[in-house]
Amino acid sequence: MAALLYSFRRCPYAMRARMAVAYAGVSVETVEVSLKAKPPEMLERSPKGTVPVLVLDDQVLEQSLDIMRWALAQNDPDDWSMASDPEAQRQIAELIAENDGSFKTDLDRYKYAVRYPEFTQAEYRARGEVFLERLEELLAERDFLVADHLTLADTALAPFVRQFCYVDPEWFWQSHYPKLQGWLKRFLESALFVNAMAKHTALP
Structure with a gap:
């Protein structure tokens, strides 16, 4: 199953998650969510009902910073994480x-x-x-x-x-x-x- 990133374009938390995923170049399908009618499959994996949510094969990440750090752990070509400092x-x-x-x-x-x-x-x-x-x-x-x-x-x-x-x-x-x-x-x-x-x- 492809990784799914549930997102909402105007949410600043979702924005920073989207950018980290895009920067890392990881294969993730972004799904726009209507906050007035959240998809049942998202709520099933993340009952709290807020975005962003990243659904992976082995885990569900429900916080934007966790998603960003996951993305950088996959690929961080410009050293956003300042790994040696x-x-x-x-x-x-x-x-x-x-x-x-x-x-x-x-x-x-x-x-x-x-x-x-x-x-x-x-x-x-x-x-x-x-x-x-x-x-x-x-x-x-x-x-x-x-x-x-x-x-x-x-x-x-x-x-x-x-x-x-x-x-x-x-x-x-x-x-x-x-x-x-x-x-x-x-x-x-x-x-x-x-x-x-x-x-x-x-x-x-």
């Missing part, structure tokens, strides 16, 4: 943890501020900017976050920065984060992102 690996892990933790919380509240009336949308954006400022500082010395080339950190974080940008694009592209803007623009225009985000037939 423990300090870079530590930095990658820290950035992903902050992105998936506090920044994702701030992003959700910024995007859906009406659901969280404790603070204004601008206040939620300011909270998220703490992370943007850290990324801007990292990009001051190089074009990528951790090394002089794309790593797991760039690919894991970019879909979430993209989502933050799209809440108010006019604000983002006029903000005081020129290095981050350039980094995101290169990401969005990259063949990796464009090809990984090609449309697939939706199920059901």
Whole structure:
């Protein structure tokens, strides 16, 4: 049975899984999922019902980072994992943890501020900017976050920065984060992102 990657194009977790699989060049069939009518075969293998899900012959991976690491374990030609650099690996892990933790919380509240009336949308954006400022500082010395080339950190974080940008694009592209803007623009225009985000037939 071919490996199946259940995905949803607008989900940042699914985006980064798709890119890692595409980068590694592994043979995986991507299945677009309608979140309003999830395919029974996906729910049978992954009852939690969220994407991405990678169904392999011998296991089911239900977390985007697990899927990314699986893909890199198959093939990592440009050393996204920084295999021989423990300090870079530590930095990658820290950035992903902050992105998936506090920044994702701030992003959700910024995007859906009406659901969280404790603070204004601008206040939620300011909270998220703490992370943007850290990324801007990292990009001051190089074009990528951790090394002089794309790593797991760039690919894991970019879909979430993209989502933050799209809440108010006019604000983002006029903000005081020129290095981050350039980094995101290169990401969005990259063949990796464009090809990984090609449309697939939706199920059901």
